Amino acid sequence: MSQGPDHQRDVIAELDFHVEAGVDLCLDERPHDRFSEVEEASPWRPAPARNGLPTHDLPPLDRPSQISAPRERPQADPVPPRRELPPRGEALATSPARTYGQSAASKPGEAAGDARARARDVATLEELEALLADFDGCPLKFTAKNLVFADGNPASKLMFIGEAPGADEDRVGKPFMGRSGQLLDRMMAAIGLDRTKAYVTNIVPWRPPGNRNPTPQEVSICKPFIERQIELADPDVIVCLGSPATQAITGTKDGILKARGRFYPYRVGDREVKALATLHPAYLLRQPLQKRLAWRDFRLLRATLDGKA
Numbered sequence: 346m347s348q349g350p351d352h353q354r355d356v357i358a359e360l361d362f363h364v365e366a367g368v369d370l371c372l373d374e375r376p377h378d379r380f381s382e383v384e385e386a387s388p389w390r391p392a393p394a395r396n397g398l399p400t401h402d403l404p405p406l407d408r409p410s411q412i413s414a415p416r417e418r419p420q421a422d423p424v425p426p427r428r429e430l431p432p433r434g435e436a437l438a439t440s441p442a443r444t445y446g447q448s449a450a451s452k453p454g455e456a457a458g459d460a461r462a463r464a465r466d467v468a469t470l471e472e473l474e475a476l477l478a479d480f481d482g483c484p485l486k487f488t489a490k491n492l493v494f495a496d497g498n499p500a501s502k503l504m505f506i507g508e509a510p511g512a513d514e515d516r517v518g519k520p521f522m523g524r525s526g527q528l529l530d531r532m533m534a535a536i537g538l539d540r541t542k543a544y545v546t547n548i549v550p551w552r553p554p555g556n557r558n559p560t561p562q563e564v565s566i567c568k569p570f571i572e573r574q575i576e577l578a579d580p581d582v583i584v585c586l587g588s589p590a591t592q593a594i595t596g597t598k599d600g601i602l603k604a605r606g607r608f609y610p611y612r613v614g615d616r617e618v619k620a621l622a623t624l625h626p627a628y629l630l631r632q633p634l635q636k637r638l639a640w641r642d643f644r645l646l647r648a649t650l651d652g653k654a
Contacts, residue, residue, distance in 0.1 A: 454565075456482035461569035470499055470577050473570065477550055483566045485551035485559070491518040493550050495574070497540040503650065504580035505529070506571065507547045507625060508589040509559045515552035520545050525626035529586075532626065532639065536647040544578050546571070548593045564593050575611075581618055582649060583611055587625030595620055601628075606642050608649075621646055 459482055467473045474494045480486070493510035496519040505521075513523030521529050533539055549559040549567045559567075571593070575583065585591040588601035595609035604622040611620040623642035629635055648654035 456566045457569065460566055464569045464573035467573065467577075470495070470574065473574060473577060477570060480570075483549075483551065483563060485549065485553055485563055488554050489551035490515050493518055493520050493547065493552070495544060495546040496520050497543050497545045499544050499578050501542055501544050502581040503538070503543045503584070504575065504578055504582070505543055505545045505584045505586060506575075506590045506594060507545075507586045509547050509549040510552040511556050511627070512552065520547050521626070524630060528626040528629060532643055535640075536643050544580065546574060548590050558589055564589065568593060576613055579613060582646070583618060583620040584646060585620055585622045587628065590625075591622040595622065597622075601625075602638075605638060606645065619649065621649070 460480065463476055463480070464473065467476055474492070477494060478492050486492075489510070493514045497505075507520060510520060511523050511525070513526070514520055516522075520526070529545075530539065533543060548571045549563055550570070553559050553563070583594065585594050588604070591597060591601055591604050594611060595604070597604050597609065601622065601624060605624055607622055609620045609622065610617050612618075621642065623646075624635055624639045629639055645654060
């Protein structure tokens with residue numbers, strides 16, 4: 346009985362259906378014991394392995410013309426000459442310091458010395474800001490968007506110092522512009538202050554990547570600038586916000602929970618001023634229960650400004 350094109354089309358459609366359904370094996374209607382079946386001899390049966398590699402007994406060729414000529418191997422690309430690396434301690438010509446145009450003070454100690462020498466020569470806060478904008482010794486400058494110098498009233502006798510700018514500060518170019526800055530404004534308002542009566546800055550003027558804390562090396566490089574900034578602003582009271590600022594300004598090794606609520610002496614020129622350690626607003630946003638400690642510190646600050654402490 347002949348089968349027409351309609352039957353063939355149905356068979357192909359059924360096979361396509363099984364392929365799309367994921368069928369990859371056809372089984373018989375009755376089971377088979379494959380292990381009991383006698384293995385049939387085959388002219389292509391593999392021979393025993395030699396040196397760990399299998400070989401095959403191939404049937405002889407019927408005609409000599411079946412033997413093809415060996416193919417020529419392509420010429421290998423010439424091996425490029427090996428590049429000689431400079432001796433240890435010598436920088437490559439394309440090192441990051443050269444690429445970003447950093448100054449010769451590439452090491453943290455040399456960069457800090459260069460910063461101290463430059464900061465010593467400036468006479469105003471405007472000159473210091475211009476110097477920082479042109480300073481290439483701190484690698485944070487090349488990952489930040491803007492220099493975050495200061496905000497508020499530089500003629501005020503009260504100076505707040507944080508650790509480093511965040512994402513909002515980096516975008517705007519002023520310190521304490523984000524949520525922590527809003528909390529700082531509310532904390533100042535609670536004791537009758539605002540930014541017209543205080544000067545606000547950070548120990549590091551560039552944002553560390555990912556809002557991380559500045560490293561000791563980065564703080565060391567930028568420390569001469571914040572020290573000169575304090576000298577030029579000449580405050581009577583300094584408020585250190587957070588552990589990095591407290592340790593950089595006061596020299597204490599204590600954590601902020603132990604150091605907070607205490608005044609440390611800080612020398613500005615030929616006179617000594619007070620430096621109060623307290624909690625950073627960003628920490629208070631993460632730990633709201635600690636606001637009670639910050640409130641005690643700000644009450645102490647208010648009493649000091651009023652001459653009662």
